[in-house]
Amino acid sequence: MTDRAGAPQAGGLRATARRLVAGGRGILAADESVATMSKRLDDAGVPASAQRRRTYRELLVTADGLADGVNGVILCEETLRQRFADGRTFPEGIAGLGMLPGIKVDTGTAPLAGAPGETVTTGLDGLPERAAEFAALGARFAKWRAVFRITGDLPSNWAIRANAHALARYAADCLQAGLVPIVEPEVLAAGDHPLDRTATVTARVLATVTAALADAGIDPAATVLKPNMVTAGADAVPADPASVGRATLDVLRATVPDDLAGVAFLSGGWAPATAAANLAAIRELPAPWPVTFSFGRALVSPALHAWRGDPDAVPAAQEALLAEVRRNTAPAPVPA
Numbered sequence: 001m002t003d004r005a006g007a008p009q010a011g012g013l014r015a016t017a018r019r020l021v022a023g024g025r026g027i028l029a030a031d032e033s034v035a036t037m038s039k040r041l042d043d044a045g046v047p048a049s050a051q052r053r054r055t056y057r058e059l060l061v062t063a064d065g066l067a068d069g070v071n072g073v074i075l076c077e078e079t080l081r082q083r084f085a086d087g088r089t090f091p092e093g094i095a096g097l098g099m100l101p102g103i104k105v106d107t108g109t110a111p112l113a114g115a116p117g118e119t120v121t122t123g124l125d126g127l128p129e130r131a132a133e134f135a136a137l138g139a140r141f142a143k144w145r146a147v148f149r150i151t152g153d154l155p156s157n158w159a160i161r162a163n164a165h166a167l168a169r170y171a172a173d174c175l176q177a178g179l180v181p182i183v184e185p186e187v188l189a190a191g192d193h194p195l196d197r198t199a200t201v202t203a204r205v206l207a208t209v210t211a212a213l214a215d216a217g218i219d220p221a222a223t224v225l226k227p228n229m230v231t232a233g234a235d236a237v238p239a240d241p242a243s244v245g246r247a248t249l250d251v252l253r254a255t256v257p258d259d260l261a262g263v264a265f266l267s268g269g270w271a272p273a274t275a276a277a278n279l280a281a282i283r284e285l286p287a288p289w290p291v292t293f294s295f296g297r298a299l300v301s302p303a304l305h306a307w308r309g310d311p312d313a314v315p316a317a318q319e320a321l322l323a324e325v326r327r328n329t330a331p332a333p334v335p336a
Contacts, residue, residue: 021292026070027070027264030074061097064318067097104144150201155187185205186226187205245284264292
């Protein structure tokens with residue numbers, strides 16, 4: 001791939017991308033939308049508000065020693081603009097704690113015309129200007145998520161191509177603004193399909209995304225991929241971690257370039273223990289790129305339920321987060 005989109009700052013962008021996946025450490029996804037985060041707070045018995053969302057996310061990122069297992073933290077726009085209790089902005093505070101601050105820049109999904117039951121991710125309108133502003137506010141990387149459902153003959157080729165094109169445009173806009181793009185094409189686990197069906201669909205999706213990124217001139221060495229692990233559907237007989245590891249690496253080796261900066265897997269809604277076991281199995285196999293995690297719920301759910309809005313429970317909540325981070329942190333894998 002050429003480097004048209006990121007040429008002005010290619011060296012710095014590549015260095016940032018490498019740092020995001022370095023040392024066996026991962027990325028904390030604390031980027032739930034206001035609506036999603038509010039619902040999770042409510043479900044945990046914490047009345048939702050902007051202040052409580054801020055308090056909860058500060059609790060997470062200030063856990064003592066978080067940087068020992070986390071290289072970067074993805075924020076939503078609300079949090080990016082908020083401040084720590086000591087007055088520092090979230091990007092300043094996160095950077096001061098030894099991690100890279102990032103930002104989710106997509107605006108969710110919308111129905112895709114001509115594809116009943118399928119969606120396309122939105123947020124491209126005005127993205128160059130927003131990306132430049134986020135970089136000025138201190139963000140160092142960005143994330144964009146596309147989702148694909150497995151049902152019957154879905155996902156359609158049209159939905160895959162439309163979302164791949166949007167991911168490529170997003171990546172180009174972010175590189176131009178000086179932000180490393182995390183490219184997240186997620187094949188959802190919902191359903192009763194077997195592992196081999198997930199493998200086939202994931203391979204189609206990743207091959208199409210890789211081609212779109214190449215067409216846009218995106219530098220793979222300045223890009224982090226955030227894919228799903230190849231598992232059976234959530235309602236199917238589960239595959240063992242070793243099978244997940246082999247299938248996942250087989251698909252990735254066949255579809256993504258060896259000079260990608262790294263692969264940071266999403267947890268896909270799996271229970272923390274399941275996500276950690278599958279990640280460990282993937283890491284046991286040789287790969288040409290660093291392999292790590294970019295988990296949200298699998299890291300933070302125990303912390304939220306330990307906290308439940310109680311100031312006295314902050315230490316217990318932070319230790320719950322750190323325990324999950326430690327479970328998923330590993331020595332840097334040796335490239336094949």
